[in-house]
Amino acid sequence: MRGFPVWPVEAGHYAGEMDALFIALVIVTVLTAGFVCFLLIFFAARYRAGHAADRSHTIEKTWKWEVGWTTASLLIFVGLAVWGADLYLRLYQPPKNAVQIFVVGKQWMWKAQHPGGQREINELHVPVGRAVRLVMASQDTIHSFYVPALRVKQDVVPGRYESLWFEADRPGRYHLFCAEYCGTDHARMGGWLVVMKPREFAGWLRSQGGQPTLAAQGEQLFHSFGCSGCHGPGGTVRAPDLNGVYGGPVALQDGRVVTADERYVRDSILLPKSEVAAGYDPVMPSFAGQVGEDDLAKLVAYVQSLGNARKGAS
C-alpha cells in the first residue's frame, strides 16, 4: 500500500483544464450537498417533535420557491453543460502537425506502429511537447484506450478507425489501461505510456532498429496485394491515380463529396462499393478478410504519404 493518493498525476496539456472543470463540479457538489445536508440536520434538530419552536406562519404559497430553485438549478446546469461540451469538442480537434501513430487493440494487448516503422506492444513511446494523434483499430471486440494521466480515453470499435489526440507535457511512465470490458484478460490489457524528452525519444526511435518506414512497408504491400496493378502506371484497369488524393475532397458517383481521410482510404480498401469515386467503374475488389489491421495501417500510411507528397509543395 502506498499511502492515500487522491489526485491522478497530470501529464497532458489537457489535464489541467479538465481538472479545473472537475474542481468546479466538486465545489458545486459540496455547496449544494452541504447546503441540503445542513438544512436537513438543522430542521431536524429545530423542529423535532416535542421541541418547542415557532411553527406559526408555515409557508403556504410555494410556487415562488419552486420557480426560484428550478431556475437556479437550470442556470447552473446549463453553465456546466456548456463548459464540459467546449472542452470535449476540443478533444476532437487535433492540430494538423500531429505525429500520427497507428494503434491496434486485440485480446489482450495494444500494438503500436510508428511512422518510422517502429513497432511496440503494450507500451507507447511519445515525445514530450508534441501533438500525437492515434489512429486506432480493433481486431476483435471493443477495447478502450485509456491513459488517466492524460485524462483521455477512446473506445476502439472493431470495423472502423477511431482517433484520439493528446500532447504530453511531462516526461515519465504512465499507466495505459484498456477501459472497455473485453474478456478474460481485460484487466491485464495495458502497459505504459512512456513520455520522453525529444532527444531521448529520437534515440529510442533509432534504437528500435532500421526497418523501413510505415509508408515504405505500405508501398511494398501495395505491390504484393496487387494494388499497383490497377493503380500503378500502365495498369490494365482504369483506376484513379492515388497521388495527392489523401486529405482532399473526393467527388463520388452518387453526387456526394467526401474528404479522403484515413476512414475513406480504409473503406475504399475494405468496402470499395460503398463510396465509388466519380468517373470510375466499381471494379475494385474488396480486400476485407485479406488485409489485417496491421497491414491496413501500412497501406493507409502509404496512401497518406502519396497525398502529402503532392501537397508538400504547396
Next chain:
Amino acid sequence: MHGPRPNYLTAETTIRSWLFSTDHKRIALLYFASITFFFLIGGLAAVMIRLELVTPAADLVRPDTYNRLFTMHGVIMVWFFLVPSIPTTLGNFVLPLMLGARDLAFPRLNLASWYFYIAGGALTVLALLLGGVDTGWTFYEPYASAFSNGYVTLAVLGIFLSGFSSILTGLNFIVTTHKLRAPGLTWYRLPLFCWSLYSTSVILVLATPVLAMTLLMLVAERVLGIGIFDPALGGDPLLWQHMFWFYSHPAVYIMVLPAIGIVSELIPAFARKKIFGYKFVAWASVAIAAIGFLVWGHHMFVAGQSLYASLIFSFLSYLVAVPSAIKVFNWVATLHKGWIRFDAPMLYAFGFVGLFTIGGLTGLFLAALAIDVHVTDTYFVIAHFHYIMVGGSVSAFFGGLHYWWPKITGRLYPEGWARAAAILMFFGFNLTFFPQFILGWLGMPRRYDAYPPEFQIWHVLSSAGASTLAVAYAMPLFYFFWSLVWGQRAPANPWGVTGLEWLTSSPPPPRNFDTTPVVIRGPYDYVDGQPRPQAENV
C-alpha cells in the same frame, strides 16, 4: 372489534392458496420472498468481488470467474432485484390500498407477472449454475455474441421473460390508477407514491419491449451467426448500445422513481406536515419518466457516436436533473416547521436524501462531456450508481418496508434494532462507496480483477465497508423474522398518519376494505402535527 377477523394472511392457508392467489397482497409477498432470495445471491457475488479486490493481484478467483461474478451481480441486482423490488412488493401491496380499491384491475395478470418473473429468474439461475456469463450486465457487442463463451443465450432469455413481468405489472398499475380510484380520490388527492408508481409504470411499459426485441436480436445473432451487431459480418456494435440504453437509461429511473415515491410518503408522515409543493413533486415524477427517455446516449460519449449526438444527449441529461432537484428541495422544505420524529423509516428517508443527492450530483459530473471522457468505465461510475441505487433506492426500500411492515404483517418490529441497522447501513455504505469515487478519479477502470498497487488502500477501505454493509443488511433479516413471532400486534394506524391504507385493519382483510372509502381531502393533511384522515371512516 371482537375475535380475530380473517385477514388476507389467515383467510386461506394451503400452499395452493398462496401459489395461485390473485390477491395483490399475497402476490406482493410472493414477490417479496423471491426478490430477497435474489438480493442475497447478488449480494454474495458482491462480497466475492470485494474480497478479490482486497489485494492488487488476482489471487482469490480466476479472471474468468471474476468476470462471471460482476456479470451475475449486475444482472441479478438490476433485473431480478432492483427493477422489480419496490413496485412489485410494496407497490403491489399498497397501491390498491392507497386508491381505496379492492385489488388491482387485472388480478390474474398480476399473478401471471410473478410467474414470468420466476421463470425468467430460474433460467438465469440455471445459466449461473451451468457456469455463468461473462459479458457484463450490458452485454456489449460484438463480445456477447461472437467472443463470450458463457451461457449468454440462457441468461438473456431469462431477462427477456422477466421483461414480460415488468410489462404486465406496469400495465396493471396504469389501468388501476386510472380506473379504480375510490370516489372523491382525484389525481391531486393521490399520495405521491401513486404518482411515482404511475410514472414508473409508464417507463416499464414503453421501454421494456425495446429491450425484449433487442435481446432477441442478440440471441439470433449468437445462435444463427448473423451479423446484426458484429462488424465482422456487416453489423454495427453501436446499434446494440443505442438500443440497450434506450431501455437501460429509463430503467435507472424505474429503479429510483418508486424510491422517490416512498420518501415522499415518509417525509410528510414523520414530519407530521403537508408536503411542500405537492404538485411540483407529483409532476416532477412524470417529467423524470418522460425526459428520462431522451438521454440514453450519455452512456456512449467515448463509444464513437457522433459528436453532435453527444452534445444533445449531454444537454438533455442536465435537463432531466432539474425535476430531481425540484424533489430534493421540496423534501427539505417540508421539514421546515414540522413535528419531526426519528423512527427508523425516517432515518432511512434522511439517508436517502443525502445519498441520492450525492449520487445525482456525481451524475452531473458524468453528464459533463469532458469529465466523462476521463471517468467513464472507471470506479467513478460504479460509485455514482451505487450511491443512487444502493444508498438511495435500497435505503428507501428498507424505509418503506419498515413503514408498512405493521400493515403487511400485523406486527410491530423492534424499533431500537431497526434504528441501529439504519445507522450502520448508512456508515457502511459510505465506507464502501465513497472511496470508489476517488479510485475512479484516479483512473481505476471497472471490471478489473487486478489493479496497480497504488490503488490498494481505497479498495481495502471499500471492502471493509462492504463487510459492514453485509452485517447491516443481515440485521433486518433477523429482527423482522423475530417480529413475525414475538412482535407486538399492530393497530390499524400505528404511526398516526394519514392515507387510506391506514384506515383498514392490520393486516387488511382479503378485499382490503369492508366498504369502499369516500375520500374527502388530499393526503398528508396535518393540523398542528395531528393527522386528519383522508376519508370517511370505513
Next chain:
Amino acid sequence: MSAVLRTIWGCWAALVVLLATTTGLAFVPLGRWNIVVALAIATAKALIVVIVFMELRRSSGLVRVFAGAGFLWLLILLGLTGADYSSRHESYIPNTLQLHETPVKR
C-alpha cells in the same frame, strides 16, 4: 347500422386503393422520394385503421393519448438514434477537415 357498415367498407375501398397506389409507385423512379411516399401512404392507411376500425374517433381523450404514446416513443427511438447515424460521418468540426476523426460510414 348500415351507415356504420358503409363507412367501414368505404374505408376498406380507400385502403385497397392506397395499397394499389403504393405498390404501383414503388416501380416509378422517384429517387429518395420513393421511401417517403411509401411511408406517407402507410401512415395514411394506419390512420384510417386506427381512427375508423379501432374507433378512436369515438374514444375518450385518455385512450387517444395512449394510442399516440406508443408511436410518439417510437419516434424518440428513431429520432435520437438517427441523430447519431445521420451525423456520424460528417465533418463535424470545420477547419480540421483532413485530420479529425471521421468514423466509418455504414
Next chain:
Amino acid sequence: MSEATPAFQFASVPQQREAATLGMWTFLATEVLFFGALIAAYSAYRIAWPDEIAAAARHTKVALGAINTAVLLTSSAFMASAVAFDEAKRRRPVVLCLLATAVLGLLFIGIKGYEYCLEYQEGLVPALNFQLGRYGGIGELFFLFYFFATGFHAVHLTIGIAMVVMLAVRTGAGHPPHAPVLRMVGLYWHFVDIVWIFLFPLIYLPGRVG
C-alpha cells in the same frame, strides 16, 4: 362474469369495460415499441447500406405481399363489421363476419407460408441455406430482418385467429362472452393489420426501380 355483475374489483360494468379498453391500448403501445425496435434496427441498416438492402429486397415476392396486404385489410374490415353488428345486437352476422375474418387470416398465413417455401427453395433463409452471399452479409441481414419481422407478425396473427375462432364458436353456440371481449380482440386484430401496413412498404417495396 356476466354482463350484469362486474368482477369484484370493479364497481360497475362500464368501469370494467373502460379498464379493459385502456389495458388493451396500453398493451398495444408496448407492441408498437416491440415491433418498432426491430424496425429501428432495420432502418439503421437501410440508411447505411441502401443499395445492398434494395438488391436483397428485390428477392421478396412483391405480388404475393400486395395480395396478402389486401387480404389482411379485408379481414380487418370484416372484424370492424362484426363489432358493428354486435352493437346492433345481430348475432348471426357477427358470427359470419368473424368467420370471414378468421378465414382471411388463415389465407394470409397460407400465402405467407407459400412465400416462405419459395424463399427456402431459392436459398434465401439465413443461417440455413442462404445463397445470396454476394451482398457482403447485408443481404443475409435483410432476410434475417425479413423472417424476424414477418415471423413475429405471423405469430401475432395466429394468436388473433385462435381468439377470433373461439369468439365465433361461442357466439354461434349462443353464449357469447361479454361485449368488451369482442372489442378487445378487434383492437388486437386491427393492430396486427397496422404492423403489416408498415412492414409491407419497408420490406417488399425497396429496390423495385432500376
